[in-house]
Amino acid sequence: MKIPHTFEGLIEKGFHIFAISTVRYLLFAGVAYLFFYLLFKNKWLHKRIQQKFPENSNIFFEIKYSMLNMVIFGITGMFTIWASWHGWTKIYAEISDYGMVYFLFSIIAMIFVHDTYFYWTHRFMHLKKVFPLVHKVHHHSLNPTPWAAFSFHPIEGFIEAGILPLITFLFPVHPLAILIFLLFMTALNVLGHLGFEMYPKGFTKHPLLGLNNTSTHHNMHHSLTNCNYGLYFNFWDKWMGTNHKKYHETFEKLAAQKASSDTNTVIKETVVLSE
Ligand SMILES: [Zn+2]
Ligand SMILES: [Zn+2]
Numbered sequence: 001m002k003i004p005h006t007f008e009g010l011i012e013k014g015f016h017i018f019a020i021s022t023v024r025y026l027l028f029a030g031v032a033y034l035f036f037y038l039l040f041k042n043k044w045l046h047k048r049i050q051q052k053f054p055e056n057s058n059i060f061f062e063i064k065y066s067m068l069n070m071v072i073f074g075i076t077g078m079f080t081i082w083a084s085w086h087g088w089t090k091i092y093a094e095i096s097d098y099g100m101v102y103f104l105f106s107i108i109a110m111i112f113v114h115d116t117y118f119y120w121t122h123r124f125m126h127l128k129k130v131f132p133l134v135h136k137v138h139h140h141s142l143n144p145t146p147w148a149a150f151s152f153h154p155i156e157g158f159i160e161a162g163i164l165p166l167i168t169f170l171f172p173v174h175p176l177a178i179l180i181f182l183l184f185m186t187a188l189n190v191l192g193h194l195g196f197e198m199y200p201k202g203f204t205k206h207p208l209l210g211l212n213n214t215s216t217h218h219n220m221h222h223s224l225t226n227c228n229y230g231l232y233f234n235f236w237d238k239w240m241g242t243n244h245k246k247y248h249e250t251f252e253k254l255a256a257q258k259a260s261s262d263t264n265t266v267i268k269e270t271v272v273l274s275e
Contacts, residue, residue, distance in 0.1 A: 005085045013081045018074030024182065025066060025150060028190045032146035036196050046257040047196040049219040050143045058140070059147055065137055066150035069157040076161035080168055089168035091175065098172055106173050110181040111232060113170065114163050119236040121159050122229045134159070144193040144222050149186065188232055192218035197254040204251045210234065216251045220244050 003009040036044060037053070084091045095103050125135035137153040144151075152160060167173060194215045204210045204217075211233050221228040227244035230237045237243040244250075 010078050010082055014074040014078035017077030018070055021073040021077075021182075022067070022070045024186050025070060028186045029066075029146040029149055032190050032194055036194060037145065043259070044196055044198075046259050047198055047254065049195055049197055049216055049254060050223065052143060054141070054143045054145060058143070059145055062141055062145060062147040062151040065152060066147060068154060069150045069152055069160070072154060072157035073161050076158065076165060080165045083165065084168065089165075090170070090172040091168050091178075092172050093174075095174055095176070098174075102172070103174055103177055106171065106177045107180050107184075109171060110167055110173065110177070111184065113167060114181075114185065115230070115232045116236065117163050117166065118160075118231040119229055119240075122231075123240075123242075125156060125159070126226065126229070139222065139225060141193075142223055143195065144219065145195055146190045146193050148193045148222075149189040191215055192231075193222075195219060197251065199251075199255060201252060201255040203255065204234075204248050214251055216254055217243075217247060220247060220250065 003012055080089065080091075083089050092098065098106075122135075124130060131139075134153055134155045138148070138151055138156060141148040141151060150157075150160075164178070168178075192213065192215060197214060197216045197219075199209075199214050203212075204214060213228075213230050213232060213234050217228045217230070217234070217237075224244060227242055228237060228247065229242055234243065
């Protein structure tokens with residue numbers, strides 16, 4: 001059913017975006033939480049990045065702010081749709097308009113544009129005067145769980161959500177490509193906040209795999225703050241010299257740990273994230 005281009009129609013669209021964003025968040029973060037924090041908590045304990053598990057009050061905090069941002073995603077989506085109704089965006093309706101090759105290219109382009117946008121807006125939010133107003137909420141999680149994926153102050157929520165309208169103004173994108181991009185973004189965001197390092201030894205030093213960030217990378221950002229700002233890829237942190245000097249070392253120690261029958265010994269050996 002085609003939704004009319006009216007104010008009521010726009011509200012309906014905004015509600016759809018809110019609902020889809022919420023389901024996406026609850027599903028990805030929920031599945032990760034179920035496997036890593038409930039079902040296989042002990043089995044994968046040796047993969048735990050920070051020894052301790054966060055208090056439930058921290059998890060409620062993360063869910064509360066993430067849910068608030070689902071509303072902000074709905075509002076930003078309404079703005080994007082309103083702009084597209086006026087012909088101001090480059091959203092197109094038929095995949096055949098630009099072909100399949102372009103469709104796939106546009107997804108990759110969105111990921112790279114977002115990676116750059118995230119790195120620089122993140123650096124901006126870490127400026128001394130900006131941090132307490134905008135980014136402190138996200139850093140409330142010193143030991144994040146998958147639920148922290150969208151735990152932002154509302155101002156940060158609008159900054160993070162801003163990537164989508166920006167992309168639709170920059171280059172042609174199909175709604176299905178946007179959906180695939182958002183699924184990828186949510187999955188990787190949840191992975192960054194997982195709290196467990198599941199990648200194998202040598203990952204960060206591998207010429208190709210090492211271009212990607214790891215759970216350890218973003219976990220260190222939460223516990224140590226002024227390092228490791230990147231999202232999907234490690235380019236910007238490498239180019240700008242913002243990787244923590246012990247990033248590779250910390251990752252290797254975590255990746256090398258083996259499951260032990262005496263789990264407590266393993267926990268004691270878990271890398272302590274400190275300067
Ligand atoms: Zn940060
Ligand atoms: Zn984070």
